Amino acid sequence: MRVSCAVSKPFRAAFQTAVSTIYPPRCLGCGALVDSDFGLCSSCWRETPFIGGLVCDSCGLPLQGAGDGHRIECDHCMTRPRPWAQGRAALLYADRARALVLALKHGDRPDVARSAARWMGQAARPILRPGALVVPVPLHWTRLLRRRYNQAALLARGVAAQAGMDHCADLLHRFRRTPMLEHATADDRFATLRSAIRVHPRRAHLLPGRPVLLIDDVMTSGATLSACAKACRAAGAAVVDVLTLARVALDD
Structure with a gap:
């Protein structure tokens, strides 16, 4: 079991890297490429009226x-x-x-x-x-x-x-x-x-x-x-x- 767990971590990391390469993160609003999943690009962020104050x-x-x-x-x-x-x-x-x-x-x-x-x-x-x-x-x-x-x-x-x-x-x-x-x-x-x-x-x-x-x-x-x-x-x-x-x- 210990060997399996040790192997699974790098495998998961490699799998996630492969997925990110095939399906790169895209903006929720416009579909443009972004740095991380489920985010907004700078343009869509400016167009999204967050409430504050x-x-x-x-x-x-x-x-x-x-x-x-x-x-x-x-x-x-x-x-x-x-x-x-x-x-x-x-x-x-x-x-x-x-x-x-x-x-x-x-x-x-x-x-x-x-x-x-x-x-x-x-x-x-x-x-x-x-x-x-x-x-x-x-x-x-x-x-x-x-x-x-x-x-x-x-x-x-x-x-x-x-x-x-x-x-x-x-x-x-x-x-x-x-x-x-x-x-x-x-x-x-x-x-x-x-x-x-x-x-x-x-x-x-x-x-x-x-x-x-x-x-x-x-x-x-x-x-x-x-x-x-x-x-x-x-x-x-x-x-x-x-x-x-x-x-x-x-x-x-």
Whole structure:
């Protein structure tokens, strides 16, 4: 066994070198050659609006000005109070970030999730709670069948692995199929998602008294995350926070 292990290490290194030679690392955004796998070239990096600085404590939307140590919220979150405690997002849903989200969501590009989860983990550092359970927003089974994977579940798994936290991919269940909501108003979104998501009865024992970190790819109005947060709280979650890959900057 010792000889086998000693031989396997150089073999793996040689194999990885061969793979890199045949399939060199390429930019997630444009496909240009880059130094390492799952990265962005300098041009795509400049075109990707990462969120930093002062942000809304409820949704992660970037804000102007400087913080004063007190909780601050954007106009949208003040107008419609959220059923969760804190929220963060890694990117603004614009430019190259929008293209990456759409590639992950509709372009059969699950490979995007690896880097995306790393960006999300960095954005989430101020809101991570000890012992929190990482939970993805669910897809209806018909949509999951067509898409073959739940992008939120891929992101949740990556975020949990980085932070050393537990995650449960099927804690939430979308038992009623809802229409696509890209062009719906905020009120229509909330009405459509109302009572469409619930905690899986076989997973309900995981929630009482425990913090939850909800994961989704994009937050627009917050209707889907609200439905998920309410379901978790109704099942006994101690507190719910949310983390998304991207946040849509809504018009005032």
